[in-house]
Amino acid sequence: MNSSQYKALLVVVTLLAVAGFSTAGYIAYTAPAASSSSGGSTSAFLSALIKNATAEGQVTVYAPYTPAQVQALASAFQQAYPKITVNGIPYDTATLLNKWSSEVSSGKGIADIIIGGATATYYAGLQTHSEMFFPSPEYQYYPYIPYGTDNGWWGPTPIVQVFAYNTNELKGSQIPTGFSDLAAKVQANPAFWNGKIAVVDPRQDFASFAVLYSWLDRYGNSTFWNWIATYAKDGMVAVSSDGALLQGIASGQYLVGFAPYFGDVFSYIEQGAPVGIIYPSEGAVVGVGGFAISSVAPHPYAAELFMNWLLSKAGQLALAKDAGAFISFRTDISSSDMAAVVGFTPPTFSYSSSNAWPPLLNGTQVTPLPETPLQQQAMIGYQSEFASQFTQAMTGTPPS
Amino acid sequence: MKSVTFIFLALLAITVLLVLTPLVMILYASFTNIQPGLVGAVTTENYVRIFQQGSLISDAEETFLISIGAVVFSLAIGVPLAWLVAQTDIPHTKFLEGAIFSTIVVPPFYVGISWIFLFANGGLLPTFTKFLFDRPIALDVFSLTAVILAEGLSGAAVIFLFSLVTLKSIDSSLLEAAMICGANQSTIARKIVIPLLQPTILLGVILVFVRTVEDFGTPALLGSGKIFTLATAMYFSLSSQSFTGIPRYGVSAAIGIFLLLIIILPLVLGRRIVYRGGRSFYLVSGKGSKIRRKNLRAFRYVAFLAALIYVLFSSVLVFGATLIRSFYVFVGGPVTLSNYDALIDVPLITRSIVNSIILAVAGAGLTMLFGLGLSYVSHRTNVRGRSLLDILGAVPTIIPGLVLGLGALWFWSFTPLLSSLIAVIVTVMIRFLPYSLNTLAASFDSIDISLDEAGRVIGASLPTTFRKITAPLMRNGFIYGYSILYGYFMIELATPLFLAGATTEVMPVVAYIYTIDGFYGEASAIVMVNMLMILPVILFLWRQRKSALLATPISV
Numbered sequence: 001m002n003s004s005q006y007k008a009l010l011v012v013v014t015l016l017a018v019a020g021f022s023t024a025g026y027i028a029y030t031a032p033a034a035s036s037s038s039g040g041s042t043s044a045f046l047s048a049l050i051k052n053a054t055a056e057g058q059v060t061v062y063a064p065y066t067p068a069q070v071q072a073l074a075s076a077f078q079q080a081y082p083k084i085t086v087n088g089i090p091y092d093t094a095t096l097l098n099k100w101s102s103e104v105s106s107g108k109g110i111a112d113i114i115i116g117g118a119t120a121t122y123y124a125g126l127q128t129h130s131e132m133f134f135p136s137p138e139y140q141y142y143p144y145i146p147y148g149t150d151n152g153w154w155g156p157t158p159i160v161q162v163f164a165y166n167t168n169e170l171k172g173s174q175i176p177t178g179f180s181d182l183a184a185k186v187q188a189n190p191a192f193w194n195g196k197i198a199v200v201d202p203r204q205d206f207a208s209f210a211v212l213y214s215w216l217d218r219y220g221n222s223t224f225w226n227w228i229a230t231y232a233k234d235g236m237v238a239v240s241s242d243g244a245l246l247q248g249i250a251s252g253q254y255l256v257g258f259a260p261y262f263g264d265v266f267s268y269i270e271q272g273a274p275v276g277i278i279y280p281s282e283g284a285v286v287g288v289g290g291f292a293i294s295s296v297a298p299h300p301y302a303a304e305l306f307m308n309w310l311l312s313k314a315g316q317l318a319l320a321k322d323a324g325a326f327i328s329f330r331t332d333i334s335s336s337d338m339a340a341v342v343g344f345t346p347p348t349f350s351y352s353s354s355n356a357w358p359p360l361l362n363g364t365q366v367t368p369l370p371e372t373p374l375q376q377q378a379m380i381g382y383q384s385e386f387a388s389q390f391t392q393a394m395t396g397t398p399p400s
Numbered sequence: 401m402k403s404v405t406f407i408f409l410a411l412l413a414i415t416v417l418l419v420l421t422p423l424v425m426i427l428y429a430s431f432t433n434i435q436p437g438l439v440g441a442v443t444t445e446n447y448v449r450i451f452q453q454g455s456l457i458s459d460a461e462e463t464f465l466i467s468i469g470a471v472v473f474s475l476a477i478g479v480p481l482a483w484l485v486a487q488t489d490i491p492h493t494k495f496l497e498g499a500i501f502s503t504i505v506v507p508p509f510y511v512g513i514s515w516i517f518l519f520a521n522g523g524l525l526p527t528f529t530k531f532l533f534d535r536p537i538a539l540d541v542f543s544l545t546a547v548i549l550a551e552g553l554s555g556a557a558v559i560f561l562f563s564l565v566t567l568k569s570i571d572s573s574l575l576e577a578a579m580i581c582g583a584n585q586s587t588i589a590r591k592i593v594i595p596l597l598q599p600t601i602l603l604g605v606i607l608v609f610v611r612t613v614e615d616f617g618t619p620a621l622l623g624s625g626k627i628f629t630l631a632t633a634m635y636f637s638l639s640s641q642s643f644t645g646i647p648r649y650g651v652s653a654a655i656g657i658f659l660l661l662i663i664i665l666p667l668v669l670g671r672r673i674v675y676r677g678g679r680s681f682y683l684v685s686g687k688g689s690k691i692r693r694k695n696l697r698a699f700r701y702v703a704f705l706a707a708l709i710y711v712l713f714s715s716v717l718v719f720g721a722t723l724i725r726s727f728y729v730f731v732g733g734p735v736t737l738s739n740y741d742a743l744i745d746v747p748l749i750t751r752s753i754v755n756s757i758i759l760a761v762a763g764a765g766l767t768m769l770f771g772l773g774l775s776y777v778s779h780r781t782n783v784r785g786r787s788l789l790d791i792l793g794a795v796p797t798i799i800p801g802l803v804l805g806l807g808a809l810w811f812w813s814f815t816p817l818l819s820s821l822i823a824v825i826v827t828v829m830i831r832f833l834p835y836s837l838n839t840l841a842a843s844f845d846s847i848d849i850s851l852d853e854a855g856r857v858i859g860a861s862l863p864t865t866f867r868k869i870t871a872p873l874m875r876n877g878f879i880y881g882y883s884i885l886y887g888y889f890m891i892e893l894a895t896p897l898f899l900a901g902a903t904t905e906v907m908p909v910v911a912y913i914y915t916i917d918g919f920y921g922e923a924s925a926i927v928m929v930n931m932l933m934i935l936p937v938i939l940f941l942w943r944q945r946k947s948a949l950l951a952t953p954i955s956v
Binding site for chain 1: 434435436437438526527530536538626638649729730731732733734742745746747748749813818819903913914916917918919920922
């Protein structure tokens with residue numbers, strides 16, 4: 001081969017490698033046998049794990065849930081393993097990931113395990129990883145996990161970002177079905193909606209940026225910014241967090257807001273707040289709530305036991321009950337199992353073709369968060385421009 | 401080597417280590433691209449990056465705008481209030497003095513939180529006005545104006561404090577003499593009152609400016625992702641607003657260096673102006689000069705009402721709105737105690753309460769004891785170079801809490817004590833060392849050294865002289881300093897923000913996180929408990945208002 005043929009071969013190999021890496025997120029996972037790593041049966045593997053974890057006595061969990069949710073999860077775990085204390089650290093996703101990466105990079109770990117949020121979505125493809133791979137025996141129940149085994153990140157539960165509305169103020173046809181419908185309603189009766197629409201400020205909250213970016217990516221700049229500008233013209237309010245948005249909706253200050261995590265919305269509903277949930281017709285944004293054990297975990301066995309418990313049926317139902325993760329990728333959990341735990345029939349995922357991601361939510365299409373490393377890099381690179389465009393759109397004029 | 405010299409050298413070494421290490425570490429961090437605890441190549445990339453981003457200038461502009469706005473606002477409120485209380489017949493002066501003094505330990509950060517609870521969309525005011533009038537009335541608390549007002553309200557107490565001390569010490573005979581000579585009110589103000597006020601007000605202005613420049617909590621909360629100061633830019637370059645995969649500590653440190661420079665400049669300039677030509681100033685007290693108060697006639701009640709409005713906004717509303725909010729999960733919902741249940745049920749919160757108590761009780765005590773050692777050697781011995789202790793001990797005055805926190809994080813990362821409460825306590829100790837030295841220096845200066853010498857003449861050793869003579873005489877000063885430090889340790893947000901690890905969170909940090917995340921119910925319960933813990937200090941300040949000036953790190 002001459003040099004140009006070598007170059008061509010190099011380009012092809014590089015493209016194939018990039019393509020392979022980019023699609024790694026979609027490869028169905030074949031669970032490793034727990035026995036192969038432990039050298040014995042699953043029960044022997046677990047017994048040894050429990051013994052080692054109990055000797056460590058504690059586990060520090062980073063979780064972008066509400067403090068109450070983290071505590072409820074910790075209590076549920078401690079019911080099963082009373083000799084292990086759980087230190088739950090409930091910050092926002094990006095803060096936790098920054099802390100996490102800093103610890104992994106410096107080799108000085110505080111966290112043992114990180115769970116929930118869109119952690120896997122944001123993180124899995126971005127960096128060179130040194131998370132610890134844990135061959136849980138529970139993985140056999142997760143044939144459709146949309147992440148590979150190469151980096152130690154696992155996504156057993158989806159996260160779903162939705163619209164929320166005030167059930168006292170909006171009834172029947174007043175309830176918007178999504179972006180387009182809301183824009184039409186605002187144009188038809190601007191006075192009614194003035195100052196009553198809220199959005200989690202994407203300039204302030206990375207998760208909100210990622211969610212809004214997903215819609216922009218799917219529907220294009222023009223359509224997306226026209227929606228935002230239409231609402232902004234009539235006084236849409238940008239708030240600092242999901243919590244602030246739901247507080248405003250519960251107290252009646254806002255009639256509708258986007259796009260909180262559906263688990264947070266349900267926690268308000270559970271507390272009796274007049275809050276309802278809308279799965280927008282443009283597709284709720286769906287990502288993957290990831291789990292990972294730190295390679296510098298101070299309590300690695302306790303972390304493995306915690307992860308194993310979270311992946312178990314009991315753990316997944318506890319996640320549903322306590323942290324609003326009403327959908328599980330675990331195959332032996334049915335809708336009725338979930339309904340029995342949470343008190344209502346939650347939405348379900350189905351797959352249009354075998355193992356295809358993203359799935360359908362209640363039979364309708366969803367809007368996936370950027371999944372592959374290339375998509376994520378594009379999203380990160382767009383962050384500052386998005387902030388400028390959002391600022392422009394908030395004046396009521398869509399950015400050009 | 402004499403034992404006193406040995407103690408001096410030991411104290412000097414510890415002070416150098418404590419005070420200068422964080423500064424050296426943050427400077428080092430700003431020239432590297434690595435994570436804390438690692439050693440890497442030196443690079444100027446962080447400085448290049450912050451200049452290329454272009455936000456440094458706008459962040460610095462907003463920092464100046466907010467700080468100057470806060471200074472102007474605090475002068476506009478603080479000086480007239482001090483004049484009303486010191487020189488006029490406004491009613492209930494003792495009450496007003498105590499009430500205004502006591503607000504000095506209410507952080508502007510908590511004023512900001514209470515405004516969110518009260519005025520913001522979803523807050524108490526819009527919810528109840530909607531209930532009453534079917535139309536919510538909300539105020540835009542997430543704005544530059546709100547940040548300036550919150551900072552200015554807090555700063556007004558400092559200006560009031562500094563102005564009042566001088567105004568009270570002006571001998572009425574000076575003013576009467578001027579009047580006899582034919583001077584009118586404006587001439588008296590221009591030629592006598594303002595020149596006398598100038599040095600103390602200028603120091604107050606510097607203190608308010610510095611406090612505002614370095615404040616993180618208020619612009620972080622009320623800036624709401626739209627307004628960035630250097631302090632908030634420094635923190636947010638590592639957190640949720642700029643998730644980049646790997647935190648850029650170097651960038652944050654480089655911003656911190658600029659923050660440091662912005663604080664050093666006015667401090668140096670201010671002190672030069674005040675002490676130009678070798679001037680020095682003393683508080684005149686004890687002469688018992690009679691102040692002839694100006695008769696305001698009916699206006700005295702209007703003035704009293706205005707002063708009350710200040711007290712209302714700076715402290716009563718802060719407590720009131722937070723207390724009411726703490727009984728709701730969401731405003732408009734049922735009244736509940738569940739937010740207080742979280743104080744016990746959520747380990748993060750319970751732990752932060754315990755940590756704050758340990759930090760305040762032990763940290764304040766250790767700071768006072770260490771300050772006592774420094775002050776004793778500096779004020780009661782003749783060891784050569786002893787003034788170095790005072791100079792080094794005052795250095796933390798110029799280090800913003802966030803800068804100190806980040807520098808300390810780097811230092812502790814090289815030790816096994818990272819993420820320990822010891823690291824947090826020692827770092828906050830450094831922050832408040834100047835307060836301790838200021839209080840103790842005043843105590844030492846008030847005790848005639850001849851008493852010590854008399855003790856030594858009759859054969860008592862240095863420790864015995866201290867134990868039997870000096871310590872009993874300065875006990876009140878020590879208790880006063882400890883109380884003030886306890887309050888400051890309890891409410892400190894910026895310094896522990898970077899250091900708070902998995903088990904070392906303190907209440908202000910947790911309150912900040914809960915507020916940012918919109919868990920207003922739990923946040924208000926945490927703030928209430930935190931404020932209850934500083935209530936004894938507030939009441940103490942109320943009673944001890946004559947010496948409240950010592951609650952600042954700058955001596956007159």
